[in-house]
Amino acid sequence: MFSLSSLSRRVLASVPGRVAPFSPSPSVPGALITNSPLSIFTRARSQLAPKQVQHIKRHKGRIPIPTGGSTKGTTLAYGEWGIRIKGNGARLSAKQLTTVEEVIKKKLKVIKGSKVYLRVFPDIPVCIKGNETRMGKGKGTFEFWATRVPTGRVIFEIGGAPIREELARDIMRIASSKLPTKMEFISRSTPPRLGNLVLHPPQPPKLDAAALPAEAQASQLAVTT
Numbered sequence: 001m002f003s004l005s006s007l008s009r010r011v012l013a014s015v016p017g018r019v020a021p022f023s024p025s026p027s028v029p030g031a032l033i034t035n036s037p038l039s040i041f042t043r044a045r046s047q048l049a050p051k052q053v054q055h056i057k058r059h060k061g062r063i064p065i066p067t068g069g070s071t072k073g074t075t076l077a078y079g080e081w082g083i084r085i086k087g088n089g090a091r092l093s094a095k096q097l098t099t100v101e102e103v104i105k106k107k108l109k110v111i112k113g114s115k116v117y118l119r120v121f122p123d124i125p126v127c128i129k130g131n132e133t134r135m136g137k138g139k140g141t142f143e144f145w146a147t148r149v150p151t152g153r154v155i156f157e158i159g160g161a162p163i164r165e166e167l168a169r170d171i172m173r174i175a176s177s178k179l180p181t182k183m184e185f186i187s188r189s190t191p192p193r194l195g196n197l198v199l200h201p202p203q204p205p206k207l208d209a210a211a212l213p214a215e216a217q218a219s220q221l222a223v224t225t
Contacts, residue, residue: 048094049145050123057127057139063089064150071192071199074152078117079159080188081168083175087182089150094122097147097155100175104156107171108163115160122147152193154186155179 076082101116108114122145129140149155156175158168169185176183191200 048098048122050121053123053125056125056142058125060126061124061148063091063148065089066150066152066195069194071152071194073119073154074192074194075190076154076157076186076188077119079115079157080163081159081165081172082117082119082154082157082186083172083183084154084186084193085149085151085181086184087151089148089153090179090181091124091126091146091148092120092122092155092179093126094145096179097122100156100178103178104158104171104175107167107174108158111161111163113161114158114163117157117159119154119157120147120149124148151195155183 074084097118097120101118104116108116124146126143126146127140128143156172158171165187172183172185191198193199
């Protein structure tokens with residue numbers, strides 16, 4: 001396992017005229033750190049990327065389909081308003097999530113104390129091979145970080161300060177236009193979603209006064225009067 005934030009030291013070690021630090025490995029005392037192909041990957045402070053990964057290349061995978069009955073992640077947890085996926089699931093890149101977050105923060109700048117909550121995180125490396133490339137020769141090179149989100153998953157939430165519903169709807173409408181799938185606006189009272197099915201809470205049963213015994217009807221009349 002290696003740290004993307006600490007790989008910059010390996011890059012500096014390869015600069016001419018700079019002495020490379022010694023390896024802390026007890027098996028090879030005093031050995032110099034050699035350059036690695038992974039030295040080109042660095043993580044900025046404001047970049048959406050994992051700090052540590054075990055394998056820089058992974059399988060493409062498929063977008064999960066929520067069929068097990070769990071509604072986790074389909075309701076608000078931190079804010080008062082939010083957006084979640086209403087259409088098909090999608091693979092969202094770190095650049096798309098960063099763009100949406102910047103749009104929301106720009107609109108909420110006038111409200112003091114407002115906060116933006118990101119409910120997903122891009123931790124899947126996407127590798128792409130060039131166009132018109134022969135088959136084989138191994139997997140493509142690393143391109144960007146992404147995350148696979150199913151239908152019904154909450155992506156962004158806003159809160160931290162009182163925000164009018166009209167303003168929240170306008171902000172989330174602009175944010176939804178930056179994402180590659182259909183989104184819906186939700187609030188604290190919005191029921192959870194299981195795929196394409198919205199799970200409304202069960203309604204209390206209605207009692208038929210004619211079917212009740214005489215004693216129950218009398219007690220009910222006494223309560224109403």
